[in-house]
Amino acid sequence: MSPSSHSPCCTVIILLLLSYLSHLILSQNSPLSPPSSSSSNNDPCLTMQCASDEICVSGMQDGRMVAKCVSAPREEPSVMESADLSLRGGRMSMPAHSTRAYHSGYAPRAFASPTNTAAYSYSGTLGLTPGGAQDITNARQNIKNDYMPLPDSITYEGIFSEYYFDITGNQQCQEGQLFCPVFQTRVSVDPFTESGNGVPKQENYMAVGLKSSLTAADWERPRLNLGLVLDISGSMSAGMADYYYDFANNTWVRNDAEMITKMKVARESLVNLLQKLKPDDSVSIVVFDDKAELIQPLAKISDIDLTVLAKKILALEPRGGTDMSAGYGMMLKQFKNLTEASGENVENRIILLTDAQPNWGTINPEGLNRLIVDAYEKYKGTGTTFLLIGLDANTQLVELIGKVRGSNYFSIESVPQFKDRLRRTFDYMVTPLMFDLGMTMSSNGYRLKHVYGSPDVNATDENPQLIHVKSLFPSESSARGVKGGLVLLLLEKNENCVGENCDQIQLEVKYETRNGRVHTASRTFAYEGSLPTNEDDDLQDSIRKGILLTRYGRALKFWLQTERKVEHPTRPISPALIWRLGLPVDFPQSNRWELLSQKLTVSPAMKAVFRRLKDYFEEEMRAINDSDMQKDVDVILKLLKAPDTAPPDATPATNIAGEGTTGTPIVGYSTASVSPPLRNLNAGAPAGHAQPLPLGNVNNVNAAGGPLRPRNP
Incomplete structure (x- = not known):
């Protein structure tokens, strides 16, 4: 038999043997010795302060350790570069410019101790941010790629977590106090609605800054x-x-x-x-x-x-x-x-x-x-x-x-x-600091209307807690403030209240620390119930930013809740591998979690809203002087350029604020072209659109929660 008749089988065997021998050779190589502890302790990145869009890189130059701030990378690197691991000859090493790697028990101090966080942030006090969503990245990326995101991808705590708020002011925490809420109040003109007589509607807000006396240098994970x-x-x-x-x-x-x-x-x-x-x-x-x-x-x-x-x-x-x-x-x-x-x-x-x-x-x-x-x-x-x-x-x-x-x-x-x-x-x-934060409000002159920035339910007459946050995590800080450390309250003024105490608000706070101890505190202060002057504005950037971001989030949620359709939850789909091979298969059914894309569209009525929002957003952004907010201006501009779509059939509407049925829209859309208010996003929607999904069993699911259909690769 000729050698050529054995060639396919022999080739496979030879390749397998070569692969096995290569694996043995690679596995024999010893790992790199870790750098000396002194070099890691002297890493200049530990004291370097970089801007929020920069990173610190360090390395050896002319026999000494140097560091500099560089723009954060935007392009996708290769697998090994992006993982900061170069696997050469079975060893793990770092790219030449960096000293930050360890193997089998070695960790440089820059990464071994939580106090290194201070090297990349402000050395002031830590903030606190609620659990739940920590960004709205998924929504932004969907819009950028011409898709309609899910309404749930927009959360107020997610928006707040992407921005810094200067919540310090002149209200200082006592030394060792884990949590000390600070407050700002502001009366703000609603740019989207009128009060009914042609006068712009005024809204009463209170910002709760989630502040701590702990510093990044003092705290250790x-x-x-x-x-x-x-x-x-x-x-x-x-x-x-x-x-x-x-x-x-x-x-x-x-x-x-x-x-x-x-x-x-x-x-x-x-x-x-x-x-x-x-x-x-x-x-x-x-x-x-x-x-x-x-x-x-x-x-x-x-x-x-x-x-x-x-x-x-x-x-x-x-x-x-x-x-x-x-x-x-x-x-x-x-x-x-x-x-x-x-x-x-x-x-x-x-x-x-x-x-x-x-x-x-x-x-x-x-x-x-x-x-x-x-x-x-x-x-x-x-x-x-x-x-x-x-x-x-x-x-x-x-x-x-x-x-x-x-x-x-x-x-x-x-x-x-x-x-x-x-x-x-x-x-x-990965380290929550507090649990079950509850804050109750007592006032003759004001009542709670809505809470923004807490992932848990709002207060009701039966449950007067105006804030209930199950978990609070530490938040990074910089010279600009604390990232995400804000909860915003919309209050309604009691016009029938008379007397000296109508502007008084009393807050009772209760929370549990990691060691299981429960702490309580209370505070009484007066609500400043007038429009701010120009002199006041410099002192109110944080609450002003919170109000702006809340109105931005409400507009996005309003758009998605009214204009994003919900596909039938049991449409047939074909498994990817079988579909690519063209083989016959019994078609399984998709379930509520398997998403299909929806192309980005915005109705003319909502574009009128977003045009008004863009002007308002840019004006406030300039006043607040926060260039980071340009990313959300870009989102609005993208929506204004999106293809038009006819608005869905709708029930009688409210204003864009979504906080009740009072108020007349002034931005070019009528009550015949918008959907129910945003104050209760689960309250229902037009047939075929943004229907709230029940929490019970879904189609094709048995009592134990397992699917009654073939596996879907």
Whole structure:
């Protein structure tokens, strides 16, 4: 038999042998020796203060350590560069310009101690920010890519968390006081409505600044038991700018080798996250598709070969369906033997990196929420953080299940963006400082009308708590103030009140610290119930910014709630792999979490709103002098250029403020072309549009929450 007849089989065998030998050779190489501790302690980035859009880089030059501030990277680097890991010859090393890497137990002080956070932020007091959404990145990215985001992707706490507020003023905390709320009041003219007699409507606001006496230099993150749960389901194969389930309409056509997929961003983000852990921290890693797999048992960082672990992570590929409950449940098994609950000395936390589109196992929100509640109540106070990846990440699901004590969530826009966030705020994002903050208001002259910036419910006559926040996390600070440390209250004046005490407001505050102690405080102050003068404005930038961002958020939510259609929740879809191969299959049904894209459109009536909003926003931005707000002006400009669409049929309307039925619109839209008020986004909507979804079982779901259909790769 001729040698050529053996060539295909021999070739395969030879290639396999070469691959195996190469693996053996690589695995024999020893890791790099860590830099000396002195070099890490002398890292000049520890004292360098950079602008919010810059990062500090350090390295050796002419035999000495130097540092400089550079613009944060915007382009997507390669896998190894973006993960800050260069795997050469089986070793883990850093790019030549940087000294920030460690292996198997070594961590430079710049990353080993939470006090390094002060190197990248202001050295003043820490702020506090509520749990829940920490940005509106998903909404902005959808609009940028010509898609309609989900209404739930816009939250007031998410908007506030992206901006700095100078909440200090002349109200100082006492030394050692963990929480000391500070207040500003402002009467503001509503630019969108009239009072009914042609006079612009005035609104009464009060800002609560969430301030602490702790400084970044004084505070230290406790030891961390961290569970990392990574989604490797088929939907993670989609590009960061694509909707995976659009293939049902044959519109998902991008499949080139250069496409930046959700899986690639998730892998590299996970490797970057590992670098923020200290030698005495512990970590476990679980991956899941329609089943879960443990790839790293819970162990101390000092006992883990990070090179091997990083290579294993970077080799993961998307596959199968999406069973979030399986991945989360397997991680809880790793946490069942924890001996110490979250407190002053330790934080137990699970981080899920996912697009939140479950279609297997438990998919109803009650069942998923129960898992997260059980993690906190039955597994030593284990909190949960969601890292959402991709335009099609389902923010509605996370909003429903993420409002649990100790929980928060972020969106990952790109690897460089996430690296910068980790560099600045990792210790903050995994360590809640306070729980169950309750604040009640008593006043004869004012009553609460709405709360903005708290993910939990507003006060009612039956429950007079005007703020209830289940968790408060530390927030970065700079010379410009505290990031996200604001809750805004809209008050209604009692015109029938007479007497000297009508302007008096009494606030009672109650909260619990990490050590389980409950603290209370009270304060009485007078509401300044007149329009501010020009001299006052310089002292009121924070509340003025909060009012502006609230009106911006209300307009976006109003638009999406009225003009974003809801597709039928059980339309047929075809599994990606089978569909690409052209093989016959029994078509499964999509469920409520598997999203299809909707092209960006804005009705002429809403464009009239956004034109008025743009003028108001730009005028206020100049007065406040915050150039960071240009990103939201750009969002408004994008909406003004979007294709027109006819507004949906609607019920009788209210004003854009969405705070009641009084007031006459003055921006060019009529009551026949808008939908119900925003004050209750779950109160209903026109048929076929933005219908609030029930929390019970959905179509094709059995009593246990599992789907009654084939797996969807």
